[in-house]
Amino acid sequence: MSLIANGISYRHHPHSSFLFENLTLSVPKGAKVSLIGPNGAGKTTLLHLLAGRLSPATGSLVRSSTPYLVPQQTAPDRRNVAELLGITHKLRALRAICSGSVEPDDFETLGDDWEIEAQSRAALDAWGLSHVALDTPSDALSGGERTKTLLAGWTLHDPAIVLLDEPTNHLDIDSLAILTDTLRDYRGSLVVISHDDRFVREIGVTETVELSIG
Structure with a gap:
C-alpha cells in the first residue's frame, strides 16, 4: 500500500x-x-x-x-517561486559549489541534481509559466499561476x-x-x-x- x-x-x-x-x-x-x-x-x-x-x-x-500536496487554496505568502517548487536548498548548494565551495554538505544536498535550475525552468515553461522567474514572489502571481507553479513542482519531483x-x-x-x-x-x-x-x-x-x- x-x-x-x-x-x-x-x-x-x-x-x-x-x-x-x-x-x-x-x-x-x-x-x-x-x-x-x-x-x-x-x-x-x-x-x-x-x-x-x-x-x-x-x-x-x-x-x-x-x-506531494497541491492544495485548493494557494494564497500568496512570503515564499518565492523556487520555494514553492521546493528547490531552494538545492539551488543554494549549487550556487555555493559554483562559487568554489568544497563543503561536503553542499554536495550531499545537491546530489545528482546539477541541472536543477534548467529542469525547473523547463517544468515552469511546460505549464505556461515562461514569464515567471524562480525568484518571483508568490504574491506577484495570480491564483492560477500559483496552482500551476505547484503542479510544475509535482512534475519536477515526480x-x-x-x-x-x-x-x-x-x-x-x-x-x-x-x-x-x-x-x-x-x-x-x-x-x-x-x-x-x-x-x-x-x-x-x-x-x-x-x-x-x-
Whole structure:
C-alpha cells in the first residue's frame, strides 16, 4: 500500500465535535482515488492529514513516501517561486559549489541534481509559466499561476504519491489539458478532490470514496 489511514478521527479543536471518526482508507500503489462528499464533510482536512500537515486525534497513518500536496487554496505568502517548487536548498548548494565551495554538505544536498535550475525552468515553461522567474514572489502571481507553479513542482519531483484538492479550479483550458494528460499517464498513487466528473473519468480514477456529514 502507498497510503493507509487506520481508524483516524479528527476535530479542529480539543473541545469541538469530531469532523469524522474511525475513518479507514487504503490507497494501493498506482491507484487513483477520488474523494467526494458535501462541503463540510472533511475532504480537504483528510487530504491534509494524508499529507502529514495535520495530525489525527486518534488512529494511525502510514505512508510509503512523502506525499506531494497541491492544495485548493494557494494564497500568496512570503515564499518565492523556487520555494514553492521546493528547490531552494538545492539551488543554494549549487550556487555555493559554483562559487568554489568544497563543503561536503553542499554536495550531499545537491546530489545528482546539477541541472536543477534548467529542469525547473523547463517544468515552469511546460505549464505556461515562461514569464515567471524562480525568484518571483508568490504574491506577484495570480491564483492560477500559483496552482500551476505547484503542479510544475509535482512534475519536477515526480513523487510516488500526489494529493490534489480541486486542481482544475484556477486552470485555463490549455493547462487543464496538460493536467488531464499528465494524470492519465501518471503511474504513482493519486488522491484527488474534484467536482468535475468529466475530469475524474478522463484521468482514470479507479476508486471513489465518499465522505458524509455526521
